Amino acid sequence: MSQPRIGILTISDRASQGLYEDKGGPAVEASLRAILATPFQVLRRCVPDEAPVIEAVLAGLCDHDGCCLVVTTGGTGPALRDVTPEATEAVCDRLLPGFGELMRMESLKQVPTAILSRQTAGLRGRSLIVNLPGKPSAIDLCLKAVFPAIPYCLDLIGAARLDTDPAICRAFRPVGP
Template structure:
């Protein structure tokens, strides 16, 4: 079985100019390593909070690198430079608002400001794009809230079959799939 390409896109002005270390992208990679039993390969990217650059990175990961999943971190808040959801909507053919709803509900149990987050998800061809918050501590919580649906979502759009470590995350698929 070939390794599935999974894009990890960090959106951060400060990390992109080297003012501090990107901790969001590595946190996503670590969490995916815990969750996934299937072979996969990370395709990391780091861009500033600029909508055209975010859109270009998402298109590149989906179209040129053939990623079945792209997970973003950063740029989902209400600040004027937080434009990851807008970039995601601009490149996706279909939006999946349930992802953002589930992540906000899970985060709201920990922090009342979770309602300020605007993360979303959508599809571009055979790629599922999921926005996560920028705080590394929220990455495991938000991925845990939505990952049970991700493998079947990727199945539905014609992507590769992803298997999870059932002790960490039990992916849902209808019987017989």
């Protein structure tokens, strides 16, 4: 049986042009490797802050590459070029606003500017897309906040099974019928 695929998409004008080192993508991967006990394959992409490009890559990671989970980093703030949430909403069948609500709530414990974040999450077929901020420390905080719900969400949509390392993050799955 092949390993589940997880897409990591960095949205950054400068990183996509090679003018800035992508720190978000590696931070997402490091957090996932710490959280997950299930071996998985990573498909990494880096694109500019352009909604049509983001939409095309998200759709490709879900539909063509078969990623059960796609995690984005960057483009979730209030700046005019920050269009990740709009691109995510455009490609999703259904939105899961609780992800963004929880990430903002956790981030507010650290910084008052967390209210400026516009992260969201949604479903595209049998894929879950989750938007994270671009700052590495915020990535780990937000991913650990929402990850307890991710494995069960994937179960519910018929995606690949992901198990967590309970010492790092205890996933919730209901017990019984």
